Amino acid sequence: MSTNQKGCEFMTQVAPADIFTPEDINEEQKMLKETIEKFMKEEVVPRADEMEKGKIEVTKELLKKAGEMGMFAIEIPKEYGGLGLDKVSALMVTELMMYNASFAVSCEAHVTIGSYPIIFFGTEEQKKKYLPDLAYAKKISAYALTEPQAGSDALNSKTVATPTSDGKYYVLNGTKQFITNAGIADLFIIFAKVNGKDFTAFIVEEEWGVKTGKEEEKMGQKGSSTRQVILEDVKVPAENVLGEIGKGHKVALNALNVGRMRLGGSAGGGGKLLTEIAVKYAAERVQFGRPIIEFPLIKWKIANMISKTFAIQSASYRTADLIDKAQLGEEWKAFEEFAVEATILKVGGSEALRYITDEAVQIHGGYGYLKEYEVERAYRDERVNRIYEGTNEINRLNIPEMIIRRAMRGRIDFFGWVQQAQKLIDNPSEIKKIVSGHTAQDELYAIEFAKRSLLILAQRMFSKFGEEIQNEQEILAEFSNALIGIYFAESSVARATKHQNKPYGKYYENMAKFYTHTTFPEIVQAFRVIESRVGDSYGFAEKVSSALTRIDMISLSRAIADETIRIILQK
Amino acid sequence: MKILVTAKRTPDPYSKIKLKPDGSGIDTSNIKFVINSFDEIAIEEGLRKKEKFGGEVVVVSIGTQECVEQIRTALAMGADRGILVDTGGRYLDQLGVAKILARIVEDEKPDLVILGKQAIDDDANQVSQILAELLGWPQATFASKVDIDLNSKKAVVEREVDGGIEVDEVSLPAVISADLRLNQPRYASLPGIMKARQKPLKTVKIEDLKVDVSPSVEVLKFEAPPQRQGGKKVKDVDELIQALKESKVLPF
Ligand SMILES: Cc1cc2nc3c(=O)[nH]c(=O)nc-3n(C[C@H](O)[C@H](O)[C@H](O)COP(=O)(O)OP(=O)(O)OC[C@H]3O[C@@H](n4cnc5c(N)ncnc54)[C@H](O)[C@@H]3O)c2cc1C
Numbered sequence: 109m110s111t112n113q114k115g116c117e118f119m120t121q122v123a124p125a126d127i128f129t130p131e132d133i134n135e136e137q138k139m140l141k142e143t144i145e146k147f148m149k150e151e152v153v154p155r156a157d158e159m160e161k162g163k164i165e166v167t168k169e170l171l172k173k174a175g176e177m178g179m180f181a182i183e184i185p186k187e188y189g190g191l192g193l194d195k196v197s198a199l200m201v202t203e204l205m206m207y208n209a210s211f212a213v214s215c216e217a218h219v220t221i222g223s224y225p226i227i228f229f230g231t232e233e234q235k236k237k238y239l240p241d242l243a244y245a246k247k248i249s250a251y252a253l254t255e256p257q258a259g260s261d262a263l264n265s266k267t268v269a270t271p272t273s274d275g276k277y278y279v280l281n282g283t284k285q286f287i288t289n290a291g292i293a294d295l296f297i298i299f300a301k302v303n304g305k306d307f308t309a310f311i312v313e314e315e316w317g318v319k320t321g322k323e324e325e326k327m328g329q330k331g332s333s334t335r336q337v338i339l340e341d342v343k344v345p346a347e348n349v350l351g352e353i354g355k356g357h358k359v360a361l362n363a364l365n366v367g368r369m370r371l372g373g374s375a376g377g378g379g380k381l382l383t384e385i386a387v388k389y390a391a392e393r394v395q396f397g398r399p400i401i402e403f404p405l406i407k408w409k410i411a412n413m414i415s416k417t418f419a420i421q422s423a424s425y426r427t428a429d430l431i432d433k434a435q436l437g438e439e440w441k442a443f444e445e446f447a448v449e450a451t452i453l454k455v456g457g458s459e460a461l462r463y464i465t466d467e468a469v470q471i472h473g474g475y476g477y478l479k480e481y482e483v484e485r486a487y488r489d490e491r492v493n494r495i496y497e498g499t500n501e502i503n504r505l506n507i508p509e510m511i512i513r514r515a516m517r518g519r520i521d522f523f524g525w526v527q528q529a530q531k532l533i534d535n536p537s538e539i540k541k542i543v544s545g546h547t548a549q550d551e552l553y554a555i556e557f558a559k560r561s562l563l564i565l566a567q568r569m570f571s572k573f574g575e576e577i578q579n580e581q582e583i584l585a586e587f588s589n590a591l592i593g594i595y596f597a598e599s600s601v602a603r604a605t606k607h608q609n610k611p612y613g614k615y616y617e618n619m620a621k622f623y624t625h626t627t628f629p630e631i632v633q634a635f636r637v638i639e640s641r642v643g644d645s646y647g648f649a650e651k652v653s654s655a656l657t658r659i660d661m662i663s664l665s666r667a668i669a670d671e672t673i674r675i676i677l678q679k
Numbered sequence: 680m681k682i683l684v685t686a687k688r689t690p691d692p693y694s695k696i697k698l699k700p701d702g703s704g705i706d707t708s709n710i711k712f713v714i715n716s717f718d719e720i721a722i723e724e725g726l727r728k729k730e731k732f733g734g735e736v737v738v739v740s741i742g743t744q745e746c747v748e749q750i751r752t753a754l755a756m757g758a759d760r761g762i763l764v765d766t767g768g769r770y771l772d773q774l775g776v777a778k779i780l781a782r783i784v785e786d787e788k789p790d791l792v793i794l795g796k797q798a799i800d801d802d803a804n805q806v807s808q809i810l811a812e813l814l815g816w817p818q819a820t821f822a823s824k825v826d827i828d829l830n831s832k833k834a835v836v837e838r839e840v841d842g843g844i845e846v847d848e849v850s851l852p853a854v855i856s857a858d859l860r861l862n863q864p865r866y867a868s869l870p871g872i873m874k875a876r877q878k879p880l881k882t883v884k885i886e887d888l889k890v891d892v893s894p895s896v897e898v899l900k901f902e903a904p905p906q907r908q909g910g911k912k913v914k915d916v917d918e919l920i921q922a923l924k925e926s927k928v929l930p931f
Contacts, residue, residue, distance in 0.1 A: 136872060139751060143867045178869030191873055678695055678709055 113433065115445040116511060118595060119563060120525040122542050122556060123602035128196065128429030130421050131607060137197050141204065147177060148207040159210050159331025160485060162323060167214050167331050168248065168292040175245020180219050184227065189240035195369075195428040202370050203377025203421075209489035210331030212374055217288035217332075218242070220366040222249030225297045225309060225359050228440040229351035234311060238295065250293035252284035252337045253360050259285075260502045263307055263357055267300035267339060277343045278302065278310065284337035286496075290320045291333035297363075298339070299356045306354035310344050317342045328488030365443040367497045368454035369431070372424030374493065375457030379417030382468040382486055386413065387676045390471050400471070404662075407669030409467045414672045415600075415623040416460040418616070422599035424453050448510050449595065455500045455507075456592040458493035465490040504588040505581060512570060512577075526567045529560035546605045547617045551624040554656035555598050558631050561648045562590050565635065569642050583638045590634035593627040600624070615671045622664050628656050680734040680829065682725040683789040684758065685780070686749045687715040688742050689800040702900045714749045717795025721857040723864040724825060725793050726757045732829055734790075735759045739783055741776055743768050747880065754875035755867035761880040764888065775892035777809035782888045784814060789852065791834070796821050796856040807856035817849035821858040827851075 133141070151173060158166045174180065182198050184190020198219075205212035223242045226234055241247040258264040267282025280300050287296075296312045312318060321336030351359045387410060390401035400406050427449045434442035443450065468483045469476035476483045494500045515522030532539050536557065543552040566587055573580050597620075604620035607613050635649035690696060694710040714722070725736040738753040740746035741764040750761035764779055771779075784792060797804035811818030819825075819836035823844070826835045834853055838845045839860065849855075867875075885892065913919045923929040 135748075135751075136876065139748075139755060139867070139872050139875075140869060142752075143755070143869070143872065147866050176868070177866055178871075181869060191869055193873075678697070 113430070114520075116448050116514060116520050118449070118598070119511075119559065119591075120528060122546075122552070123598035125546065125602055125605045127422070127426050127599065127602040127606060129603045129606055130200075130425050131610075132425075133196065133200065137200060140197060141200055143177075144179065144201055144204045145207075147174065147179075148204055148211075152208050152211050156208055156331075156485075159208065162330050164291050164323070164331070164333040167210060167333065170211060171214055171218065171248055171292070172245050174215065175243075178244065180215070180223070180245055181243035183219065184223065184239050184243040185235075188235050188243070190243040194432045196425060196432060199370065199373040199424055199428040202373030203380070206374055206377035206381055208331070209374075209378070209486070210329045212377075213329050214289055214292075214332045216367065216370055216374070217251060218245070218249050220370050221251035221363045222289065222293075222295070222297060224366045225251070225350055225363045226311065228362055228438075229309070229359050230311075231347075233347065234350065238311065242295070247294040248289055248292050249295045249297065250287050250289035250337075251297045251363065252287045252290075253299050254285045254287070255283060256285045260499055262299075262360065265299055265301055265307060267298070268304050269300040269302045269308060269310065269344070271302065271346075272343075276346055278346060278349070280310065280312065280339040280342040280344055282339050284339070286324070286334055287320075287337045288496075289333055290335035290337050291323060296337060297350065297359075298337070299360055300339075302353055307356035308353050309350040309356045309359035311348045311350050312342060312344050316344060326492075328485070328491055362440045362444060364497060365440075365447050365450050368503070369424070369427060369443065369446070369450035371493060371497055372420060372427065372450075372453030372457040375453075375461040376417060376421040376424055378461050378486070378490065379413065379420055379464045382464050382483065383410065383413045383417055383672070384676050385482055385486075386410065386468040386471040387673055389475075391673070391677055393473075401673060404666065406471060408665050409471060410672055411622055411665040411668040412626060413464045413467055414668060415619040415626070416464055418603075418619040419596040419600045419623045419627075420453075420457050420460050422603040423449075423596050424457065426599050426602070427453060448507055451498075451503050451507050451510070452588075452592050452595050454497055455503045455588065456596050458490075458500060459592075460596075461490055461493060501581075501585065504585040507588040507591060508566070508577075508584045511566075522563075523567070526563050529563040532560045533557070533564065546601060547608045547613070548601045548604055548620045548624065550657045550659075551621050552598065552601045554628065554652075555594055555601065555624060557655035558590065558628075558635075558652045559594050559598075561635070561646075561652050562587070562594070564646070565638055565642065565648055569638060572642055580641065583641050586634040586637040590631045593631045593634075597624040597627055615668070618664050618668050618671075621659065622661070622668055625656065625659065625661055625664075628653075680728065680732045680791065680827075681787070681789040682728055682734065682736050683784060683787055683792045684718070684722045684725040684736060684738050684753070685715075685794045685806075686718050686722065686738050686740045686746070686753045687795070687798045687800075688712050688740060688746045688749045689715040689798055692716060692799055698901050698903055702902060704898075704901055712745070712748065714752055715795050715798045715800070717797060717799070717857055717859070719795070719864040720859070720861050721793040721795050721855075722753050722756060722758060723862045724822075724855075724857055725791075726865070727862065728791070728825075728827060729757075729759075732827065737762065737787060737789065739764065739780065741771070741779055742766055744882075750880055751875050752867055754878045754880070755871040756865060757871060758878075760878055763880065763882045764885055765882050766885045769885070769892075770894060770898065771892055772894040772896040773803050773805035774809055774896075775890075775894055777806050777813055778890045778892060779885070779888060780806070780810050781813040782890050784810075791827075791851060792816075792854045793825075794854070794856050796858050807854050811854040814852075814854065816853050818854040818856075819847045819849050820856040822855050823858050823860045825855060825861070 155166050181190040182193045186192040253262050269278040269280050294314050298310045298312045302308050319338040324334045393400045431442045431446050434445050436442050465486050469487050472483050475481050514520045539556050543549050546552045600620040600623050604616040607616050632653045635652050691711040691713045697706045699706050729736050736758040738758040739762045740750050794807045821838045822836045823839045824837035832851045834849050836847045
């Protein structure tokens with residue numbers, strides 16, 4: 109059994125060597141993976157140009173096909189016609205959808221934010237009525253929260269639901285903004301304020317009079333439908349209230365927990381594909397009489413791209429498995445338990461994918477700037493990952509806020525953790541002890557040192573500013589940056605440790621080390637910024653900085669790149 | 680109607696094939712294996728006939744335990760049960776394979792056997808023909824369309840031949856081999872994958888079949904095709920003619 113069974117506990121434990129990793133999927137999951145990969149390559153990839161031209165009917169057709177295959181039934185419970193499979197399988201599928209980002213986002217909107225609200229909070233009747241159709245894309249769903257004046261401030265909704273005098277209906281009026289799948293959806297999860305007061309979720313069928321605006325002309329993900337949803341006196345039966353009146357935020361936020369976790373999958377899948385594309389290109393492109401892949405600077409990029417991908421996948425499979433194993437009764441509670449980890453995946457994953465995509469373009473040189481090359485589209489497609497599902501700024505603020513809230517409510521023993529951290533920091537040989545047995549021990553030591561130091565610093569930060577901490581956005585965000593680096597790095601080390609005796613053990617160890625060393629400066633930077641505000645009597649930034657023993661990064665980079673190239677090119 | 684189909688385990692056509700250094704075979708350590716593409720078409724045809732007429736589709740794979748993967752895929756596509764003939768990895772020639780299939784057919788007594796016209800690894804294109812001969816059944820090879828009339832117990836099979844389409848009629852039971860354009864195989868559905876686990880899969884040891892499969896064909900060596908030489912750019916027609924002469928493409 110894993111030792112890390114509760115949300116946030118990674119902050120006080122060493123990453124377990126029994127971490128669940130992508131290599132641990134079972135035979136059935138492998139078959140699932142192969143089938144879906146085949147579908148993506150044969151059905152979706154050839155339609156990319158049409159989708160890129162904004163032909164959302166193609167996207168719809170593909171969604172229907174994927175639905176017939178059962179791609180969206182994965183997470184729908186068996187009682188409602190679904191397959192009731194685990195979150196790891198779902199994550200794996202999300203990764204594969206990234207063969208086309210427009211297709212991926214349309215699927216994700218349908219499943220994670222479009223279907224999960226009903227899985228989580230639907231009544232028995234609602235589940236029976238809608239889930240079987242959603243499972244096989246007989247109906248396509250959309251999630252409409254954002255409004256023109258309510259973006260990050262999502263609860264500031266002006267959409268009003270007015271009960272009819274007989275109490276049998278609600279009449280909805282308002283405008284929703286940026287709604288994915290709007291142009292192809294049969295069903296909308298819509299948030300509105302009952303009588304302009306109580307924020308509430310509704311399940312609204314398109315044919316009840318939902319109108320949509322024109323297709324937005326977007327920078328990327330052009331094959332996905334994004335429109336305004338316009339509600340003019342749309343009559344919704346009272347039995348279509350989703351969850352409780354006045355508890356719409358609960359529906360909205362818990363659905364986003366799923367979406368955020370799943371963005372880790374998009375980032376990992378995207379990272380892997382882009383690394384492959386870049387390596388294949390670099391092997392063909394000759395300059396100065398050599399394929400550019402032989403140049404050390406190109407190898408450095410490849411080492412970075414693959415190590416970041418390795419880190420995202422390590423962290424996201426770990427998290428999906430934790431959610432699978434959480435036994436908290438209601439399903440939304442399992443996602444909620446790991447909301448901090450999911451937010452880490454969202455921010456860390458999308459930032460890592462930004463880097464990877466950018467380098468994929470760079471490796472293509474001028475050709476990467478041409479529409480003819482796939483990376484050009486990937487570059488535009490990637491951008492929005494840092495904007496939707498809560499902007500990365502809002503999510504960075506959310507992480508410490510959630511932790512503080514859990515500490516205050518006694519859900520986590522934050523002060524106990526700080527005390528324990530203090531003991532370890534005072535006695536570093538103890539840290540050496542707890543990391544022994546892991547591969548990349550020196551790196552894990554530094555991660556643990558940083559992690560415990562961060563706890564102590566956070567406690568000082570929280571107590572210094574109290575309620576005013578809200579206005580200290582810079583240090584809250586830096587706290588998140590450090591925590592993201594730590595979670596990704598330690599997940600990489602744990603995965604490498606688990607597979608240390610496999611033929612690819614050394615490769616994994618190298619990636620875990622490389623990732624830690626390239627990320628560590630950002631962690632140190634976070635300490636510097638926080639200390640500049642909170643006071644640096646502990647001198648953490650310097651101590652953390654020197655906790656990581658310098659290694660030969662160049663040899664590491666070349667070894668990682670060479671092995672990556674070998675693996676990709678012999679495919 | 681009962682239909683027997685085959686699922687040979689072959690390298691994924693998209694994988695890059697490398698030979699073992701000693702030329703004794705291909706290096707399988709890093710390649711993905713799939714159902715032979717033509718067998719996949721045969722399986723699909725079997726499933727469509729079953730969906731039309733009812734009955735059962737039995738899938739056979741001959742090889743090592745690893746072929747379970749291919750059988751499960753066929754079961755996930757919709758086949759009803761699987762038979763693995765475990766060869767323990769020994770080499771079989773096409774006659775050996777056909778003899779094993781003939782044994783299985785004797786046991787199973789299907790109304791129809793559909794196989795891929797050839798396997799994409801050795802491209803032999805022999806098994807269906809030999810099998811029909813061994814069984815004494817009619818055969819229709821390279822089928823691009825199969826219509827079955829259960830009343831008259833006949834299959835009308837179209838074959839694409841040079842310059843047109845040949846239409847053959849065979850009485851059942853028969854052996855049919857599938858060509859590329861017979862159909863477009865379906866994807867295994869996700870519910871299908873989940874159900875595949877519960878479907879029966881029987882393993883038979885090759886020794887227990889008591890057929891003589893000692894090969895009459897011996898594989899001597901595998902060799903990679905010669906590497907393609909890079910092209911050459913010429914300035915004008917004169918240079919082109921000169922180059923063609925030098926490479927002996929032009930006879931004068
Ligand atoms: C392609 C696409 C698809 C989308 N799909 C959906 C969908 O299906 N359903 C749905 O409901 N929504 C969807 N959205 C909306 C998306 O979730 C919002 O765009 C997002 O929440 C940000 O809101 P906004 O655009 O109004 O930006 P704003 O909230 O105006 O933010 C502007 C900037 O200010 C920053 N900011 C805002 N508040 C703060 C603060 N308190 N502190 C510090 N910085 C702050 C933000 O981080 C951002 O950088 C989609 C958006 C896009 C682009």
